[in-house]
Amino acid sequence: MVEIRLTNTKTRGKEAFAPIDPQNVRLYLCGPTVYDRAHLGNARPVVVIDVLVALLRHVYGVDHVTYVRNFTDVDDKINATALSRQQAGAPGTLEDLIRERTQETIGWYHADMDALGAARPDHEPRATDYIAQMITMIEKLIADGHAYARDGHALFRVRSYKDYGKLSGRSVDDMIAGARVEVAPFKEDPMDFVLWKPSDAELPGWDSPWGRGRPGWHIECSAMSYELLGESFDIHAGGIDLQFPHHENEIAQSACAHPHGDFARVWLHNEMLQVEGKKMAKSLGNFFTVRDLLDKRVPGEVIRFVLLSTHYRKPMDWTDEKARAAEDALWEWRVLTKGVEPAAEPDPRVIEALADDLNTAGAISVLYTLKDDPAKLLASARFLGLLRPDMGAWMTQDLAAIDSVSVPVADVLAGLTQQLTDLRIAAQESKDYAALDALKSALTEAGIEVRMSKTGVELVAGPRVDAQKLGTLL
């Protein structure tokens, strides 16, 4: 069996992965807070974990992996939208309206992640469907002295969990000294965090032993992972920015509520994304969503390729240049594997690279060496979620535009090939190559690759065909 090695943030080292139950390998990925379209940074863990899940299914069996990714659908930005809709006269309770708003956002999220070729998880729990379980967990924490109720709030008592700060390498005292902590009169200790907070009439809320209110951030992941994966599971993943406080707080809650469990054994954290060497931020004007890219006709497959071309634990820089290079490689491989049946198994080097702490960049580099074996190339690329039959529509998009002048694409290229052949024969007799060269460079200009050999002329569409320019040559 392939030995998978993963870098575990908890132990700060690369370790051999040994599932608790090989019949049911369990993984939890922190999903999005569904207040808006997913940005490119949101897509990185999704695509990376998609590959990990494929690897786990390959090693342990398709039916022996459980992948959970949540939707956090309680959030102040969502609340604000719901409230403004209600004030604008929308019917229904606030709880109905946030449900509506988040339903819409989840639809976008699904469409965008689908476009990147990421498989849907086995479970996609929504926080608002697990309010009761969160309340149960909080009650237990209070009963056991790990949390306390105060002024309509429930708070986690950070000092009652001795390992608090271990995951992120912080100490409670240092953090308080850093003074970047919200001071609140109802907190026993400034580091204590909110498990439950009160809602007024303008906020969605649920009945609880502490009054009408809503859960704090963090508790939803603890409650949902417990419900779906149990008190001990294998892998918990997310962006490195979640390491603190989100994951630290999850660990504290879960460890105290279920002291016999291990919670997550392996913690995987992906590094952040940059754009052209800078942090992606609205203030820098370089912020964009996955949908923005798709709308700019950057194929989902190209986005996926770029996201996988940097190791997940390194900062990933999105550049237009990388997208172009990815497009060229994918185009070439798709041409090469057209009509080819994939080999039964991917190249073992691809599996090896992935098994070594998910070295997706290394795996992609193996693909470059498989040009002589298209069947193997296809099987290997598909293992990474590339060259899938359902993701190749982008290749015909540009050519399809020519059909607007009512000429089928194939006929366009056939006609031009004939034209070029005739010109060539004439030129070879007259030794006047001017007209031939003119057509040739016009074709090249339009993104068509012109191949001329002794046996004849062949026109091959490239990744950046300019349909308009080509249209003028008809």
Place this chain on the structure above:
RNA sequence: GGCGGGUUGGCGGAGAGGUUACGCAGCGGAUUGCAAAUCCGUGAAGACCGGUUCGAUUCCGGUACCCGCCUCCA
């Protein structure tokens, strides 16, 4: 201030204590009316300063610079 990540050839980007990464671009050749494509060949690196070692780009320490988290942002 505390914690963490990064720095590889013109560009992107991996692995490995000593042996070619790989891709793009470049250069030389074959081929071509000229190109393109293809094929063959080829130069080019490891931020800086020390240490360990027979030998380090790879391990250790320090410096510089970049980035992230500590602010419900993956």
